[in-house]
Amino acid sequence: GDSVTQMEGPVTLSEEAFLTINCTYTATGYPSLFWYVQYPGEGLQLLLKATKADDKGSNKGFEATYRKETTSFHLEKGSVQVSDSAVYFCALIPNAGNMLTFGGGTRLMVKP
Amino acid sequence: DAGITQSPRHKVTETGTPVTLRCHQTENHRYMYWYRQDPGHGLRLIHYSYGVKDTDKGEVSDGYSVSRSKTEDFLLTLESATSSQTSVYFCAISDRVSSTEAFFGQGTRLTVV
Numbered sequence: 001g002d003s004v005t006q007m008e009g010p011v012t013l014s015e016e017a018f019l020t021i022n023c024t025y026t027a028t029g030y031p032s033l034f035w036y037v038q039y040p041g042e043g044l045q046l047l048l049k050a051t052k053a054d055d056k057g058s059n060k061g062f063e064a065t066y067r068k069e070t071t072s073f074h075l076e077k078g079s080v081q082v083s084d085s086a087v088y089f090c091a092l093i094p095n096a097g098n099m100l101t102f103g104g105g106t107r108l109m110v111k112p
Numbered sequence: 113d114a115g116i117t118q119s120p121r122h123k124v125t126e127t128g129t130p131v132t133l134r135c136h137q138t139e140n141h142r143y144m145y146w147y148r149q150d151p152g153h154g155l156r157l158i159h160y161s162y163g164v165k166d167t168d169k170g171e172v173s174d175g176y177s178v179s180r181s182k183t184e185d186f187l188l189t190l191e192s193a194t195s196s197q198t199s200v201y202f203c204a205i206s207d208r209v210s211s212t213e214a215f216f217g218q219g220t221r222l223t224v225v
Contacts, residue, residue: 034213036216042218042219043202043216043217043218043219044155044202044204044216045216046213046214046215049213089154089155099145099157099160099170100145100157100204100206100214101157102147102154102155102156103154104152104153104154105154105155
């Protein structure tokens with residue numbers, strides 16, 4: 001079945017450091033890919049998405065590129081802020097499917 | 113923010129009792145989902161609905177049932193709660209199946225003692 005694997009956390013960075021959170025997936029065809037963010041005590045919010053190969057999703061300084069050849073959708077940000085501290089989830093929906101499948105989540109902690 | 117409300121937000125219940133969680137939406141979205149969130153497991157799909165009275169099982173459906181009698185309401189029932197069902201439960205809604213985002217509720221923290 002479809003699955004998403006992301007790096008385990010927590011990831012601890014200093015403010016203004018470069019961030020990469022790895023995400024790889026297993027799915028047939030061309031799924032749509034998503035990054036969601038969960039701030040403490042809240043539900044999940046969509047951060048960015050990409051719906052076809054080589055698409056780049058971006059939002060709030062975060063970026064991720066849909067790489068079909070490596071089945072990856074790594075999340076990057078050039079300069080993190082304390083306010084970026086949250087749990088980040090990579091997810092996919094199959095091209096002809098109904099279910100949004102999530103990775104295990106990666107907690108990011110940014111220190112001043 | 114998408115109009116999606118979960119109730120209750122917090123609940124403590126005893127083992128063996130029935131529990132119903134409610135998800136209410138004002139967006140008229142076709143698809144509704146129930147997930148549970150546990151440390152080390154991310155979010156796992158329990159059940160989902162693709163229309164009124166149309167539901168299907170997800171990855172971890174054992175011990176749970178759902179009902180959707182109206183577009184706006186999706187109920188999750190634990191027939192006889194167990195300690196392993198202590199979790200945070202999230203409802204989500206979406207309008208189209210693929211290439212669009214899902215909107216999430218604030219979550220319900222359920223503790224089974």
